[in-house]
Amino acid sequence: MRHTDSIEKLIAGRLARHLPLDETHLAGLLETPPSPEIGDYGLPCYALSKYLHKAPNDIAEDLRGKVELPEGVREAKADGPYLNFFLDRPAVTASVLKLIHGLGSAYGSDDVGAGKTIVIDFGSPNVAKDLGVHHLPSAVIGRALYRVYEKLGYRCAGINFPGDWGTSFGSLIAAVERYDVPDPDALTVSDLQELYVRYTRDAAAQPELLQTARDAFARLEQGESRATALWQAFRQIGLEEFDQVYGMLGVTFDHVNAESSYREQIDGMVRRLLDQGVAIESAGALIVPLDDENLPPCMVRKSDGTSLYMSRDIPAAEHRWEQFRFEKCLYVTGSEQSLHFKQLKAVLKRMGYEWADRIEHVNFGLIRMRDPETGKTRVGSTRRGEMVLLKDLLQEAVSRARAKIEESSGRFGQDADLDDLAAQVGIGAVVFSELSTRRTRDVIFDWDSMLDFEGDTGPYVQYAHARLSSILRKAEQEVVDDVDFALLTLPEEWVLARHLAGFPAAVRRAAAESEPSVIATYLLELCADFSSYYSAGMRDPDRRVLCPADDLRAARLLLVDAARHVIRGGLELLGVAAPERM
RNA sequence: GCGCCCGUAGCUCAGGCGGAUAGAGCGGCGGUUUCCUAAACCGCAGGUCGCAGGUUCAAGUCCUGCCGGGCGUACCA
Numbered sequence: 001m002r003h004t005d006s007i008e009k010l011i012a013g014r015l016a017r018h019l020p021l022d023e024t025h026l027a028g029l030l031e032t033p034p035s036p037e038i039g040d041y042g043l044p045c046y047a048l049s050k051y052l053h054k055a056p057n058d059i060a061e062d063l064r065g066k067v068e069l070p071e072g073v074r075e076a077k078a079d080g081p082y083l084n085f086f087l088d089r090p091a092v093t094a095s096v097l098k099l100i101h102g103l104g105s106a107y108g109s110d111d112v113g114a115g116k117t118i119v120i121d122f123g124s125p126n127v128a129k130d131l132g133v134h135h136l137p138s139a140v141i142g143r144a145l146y147r148v149y150e151k152l153g154y155r156c157a158g159i160n161f162p163g164d165w166g167t168s169f170g171s172l173i174a175a176v177e178r179y180d181v182p183d184p185d186a187l188t189v190s191d192l193q194e195l196y197v198r199y200t201r202d203a204a205a206q207p208e209l210l211q212t213a214r215d216a217f218a219r220l221e222q223g224e225s226r227a228t229a230l231w232q233a234f235r236q237i238g239l240e241e242f243d244q245v246y247g248m249l250g251v252t253f254d255h256v257n258a259e260s261s262y263r264e265q266i267d268g269m270v271r272r273l274l275d276q277g278v279a280i281e282s283a284g285a286l287i288v289p290l291d292d293e294n295l296p297p298c299m300v301r302k303s304d305g306t307s308l309y310m311s312r313d314i315p316a317a318e319h320r321w322e323q324f325r326f327e328k329c330l331y332v333t334g335s336e337q338s339l340h341f342k343q344l345k346a347v348l349k350r351m352g353y354e355w356a357d358r359i360e361h362v363n364f365g366l367i368r369m370r371d372p373e374t375g376k377t378r379v380g381s382t383r384r385g386e387m388v389l390l391k392d393l394l395q396e397a398v399s400r401a402r403a404k405i406e407e408s409s410g411r412f413g414q415d416a417d418l419d420d421l422a423a424q425v426g427i428g429a430v431v432f433s434e435l436s437t438r439r440t441r442d443v444i445f446d447w448d449s450m451l452d453f454e455g456d457t458g459p460y461v462q463y464a465h466a467r468l469s470s471i472l473r474k475a476e477q478e479v480v481d482d483v484d485f486a487l488l489t490l491p492e493e494w495v496l497a498r499h500l501a502g503f504p505a506a507v508r509r510a511a512a513e514s515e516p517s518v519i520a521t522y523l524l525e526l527c528a529d530f531s532s533y534y535s536a537g538m539r540d541p542d543r544r545v546l547c548p549a550d551d552l553r554a555a556r557l558l559l560v561d562a563a564r565h566v567i568r569g570g571l572e573l574l575g576v577a578a579p580e581r582m
Numbered sequence: 583g584c585g586c587c588c589g590u591a592g593c594u595c596a597g598g599c600g601g602a603u604a605g606a607g608c609g610g611c612g613g614u615u616u617c618c619u620a621a622a623c624c625g626c627a628g629g630u631c632g633c634a635g636g637u638u639c640a641a642g643u644c645c646u647g648c649c650g651g652g653c654g655u656a657c658c659a
Contacts, residue, residue, distance in 0.1 A: 028599060029599090029601095031599090031601070031602095033602070034602065034603080038602080042601095042602080044601050044602080044640090046601070046639055046640070047601090047639090047640095049639070050639090056639085079602080080602075081601090081602080081639095082601090082602065126659065163659060166658070166659065167657090167658060167659090168658070168659075214657090259659095282656080283656080283657085284657085285656065285657055287656070287657095294584095294585085295585085295655095296584095296585090296654095296655055296656075297656065298656085299656045299657060301657090302656085302657040303656095303657060304657080306657085308656095308657070308658075308659080309658075309659050333659095334653090335586075335587060335652090335653065335654085336652095336653050336654060336659095337654090337659080338585090338586055338587080338653080338654070339585080339586080339653095339654055339655070340654090340659085342585095342586090363586095363587085365587075365588080365652085365653090366652075366653070368652085377651095377652090379652090379653090404621065405621095407621090408619075408620095408621085411619060425621085436595085436596095437594085437595060437596085438595090438596085440587060440588075441587085441588065441595085442587085442588070442651090442652060442653085443594090444594090446594090449593095449594065449608085452607090452608080453621050454607090454608085454621055454622090455606090455607040455608060455621095456594095456595085456596090456606065456607045456608085457607085457621085459621055460607090460621070460622085462621085463619080463621050463622070464622090466619070466621090467618080467619060467622085470618070470619060471618050473618095474618060475618085505598095509598065512598090513598080517596090518598090521596060521597095521606095524596090524606080524607090525596090525606090528606080531622060531623065532622095532623070532624090534618080534622080534623085535614090535620090535622065535623035535624080536623085537618065538614080538615075538617075538618090538620095538622090538623075539614080541618090544618050545618060546618045547618090560618095581619080582619080582621075
């Protein structure tokens with residue numbers, strides 16, 4: 001499954017016979033030259049100078065004469081200070097394409113995760129607030145990591161941990177009471193949002209309202225019936241909204257454990273912290289001093305006796321450990337929560353939990369809005385009405401995709417479901433756009449760049465997939481792996497085959513770095529290779545996949561089929577649809 | 583003040599382990615459609631890789647210090 005990796009090892013092994021360095025070290029030195037004409041692997045000989053006391057150029061030349069080539073390697077050439085190796089292309093191509101043909105969608109899979117569980121906390125929005133574009137990253141990054149780990153053989157537990165407890169619910173309860181809202185059950189999420197905004201604004205002028213809100217939350221925590229009834233109504237409204245929006249994205253969870261479900265565990269947790277001497281009282285509140293970790297103190301209970309985020313996250317983490325004995329527990333939330341998770345780990349560590357080290361904060365940058373007047377960017381404020389609703393973004397994406405489809409409606413049959421296709425492409429564009437850059441960067445929200453269908457975008461990858469599908473459809477023949485690989489002589493074919501071999505490595509790296517963009521970048525490169533190859537066949541029928549010569553066509557079909565498997569598999573990992581026509 | 587993240591072409595971004603002329607996309611200019619789907623392809627223009635030191639045969643990549651932007655820094659989540 002790691003074919004080219006093993007060739008690397010073989011080469012390193014042969015080199016080791018003539019050098020005072022071991023195989024592993026040499027394998028690390030091997031690199032890929034800038035272009036395939038220069039070679040498929042290259043060894044820079046500079047580093048060897050100090051061992052051999054010779055000029056790099058002489059070392060390269062000398063080694064070229066001595067080294068015995070392993071199977072799969074055709075030639076070694078000295079190129080200045082580099083010793084370059086050329087692979088036996090038909091042999092390598094055969095091995096890669098046969099592997100993909102045999103494995104199909106399982107290509108790229110691994111079993112390193114067998115028997116291990118990864119817990120992924122993602123989505124996790126606050127109930128009673130609209131789902132804005134800033135909720136997109138957690139949902140799609142979390143889902144992608146889920147699928148990547150699953151591909152590597154791990155068992156995954158996707159957990160949505162909605163924020164349905166806390167002082168903001170006190171604000172809502174206080175708002176309903178203050179403004180005398182007639183029928184709280186009939187409110188929509190947007191109404192709740194508006195209430196919250198109004199209340200917060202009023203509180204800016206009348207600070208005593210903040211206290212009223214905190215008191216209302218205290219009533220809720222004490223189980224007062226009116227506060228509880230209101231909270232239940234808010235919660236219900238919010239959860240229904242989530243189902244709708246996550247449904248549009250196709251994001252699902254294995255478990256929904258809201259913050260409120262841990263409220264019973266808070267007192268016990270606090271007591272243990274006190275008994276263990278981990279927490280102390282300070283200004284009426286309970287804190288865990290974290291001087292040794294060089295962190296600010298961590299508050300676990302407020303001075304009015306109510307709980308806060310941390311009070312619920314600690315029992316939630318304990319529960320997850322009890323339930324899953326996870327290999328890792330990933331929290332996919334914004335970078336602004338970095339300190340929170342450092343503190344969470346530190347507190348759990350102090351409680352004696354070795355597994356605290358298995359917690360990983362998969363952070364991502366903020367989505368910032370550009371002020372049309374000043375041109376400056378800032379975090380979108382709900383209060384100023386700058387927040388773009390995720391629902392609106394997705395709807396706009398679908399309608400733009402639909403318009404684009406109309407331009408080439410001749411491609412589709414009468415029974416084609418163009419609405420469904422528009423959803424696949426439009427939402428695919430949004431999801432891919434979110435996943436195509438490294439997650440820690442802040443992004444400036446822009447309708448047009450998020451909804452672009454050309455260039456390095458999701459639809460570009462989908463389009464390549466549709467073209468591949470089209471070729472295979474038109475071929476009207478079975479794809480077999482019993483072909484003459486020596487016929488695949490075009491440079492583009494070699495580039496494509498070699499790139500296909502790199503998919504498993506991309507999957508592994510995406511997991512190691514918790515970085516779905518590795519997959520997205522890989523797909524864009526692969527599709528660029530394919531698109532060039534495909535376009536070369538535009539003018540020249542002999543370069544087409546569906547060329548006149550039977551044996552050549554069969555070989556090319558196998559290559560094309562493999563590319564389609566990989567692209568589809570990669571899109572699947574990202575949570576992007578792979579339509580057969582578009 | 584302290585901590586973390588970011589600073590690569592006009593714009594948006596790639597650039598695992600330091601290595602051969604720093605790569606894409608968008609935008610600009612110029613080409614390609616009797617079509618294996620032009621949501622594509624090819625070419626041209628465009629970069630002191632924030633600045634200054636350091637380590638190294640070799641630095642966008644590692645180290646230090648600055649500068650600029652962002653986020654966080656006890657009763658929000």
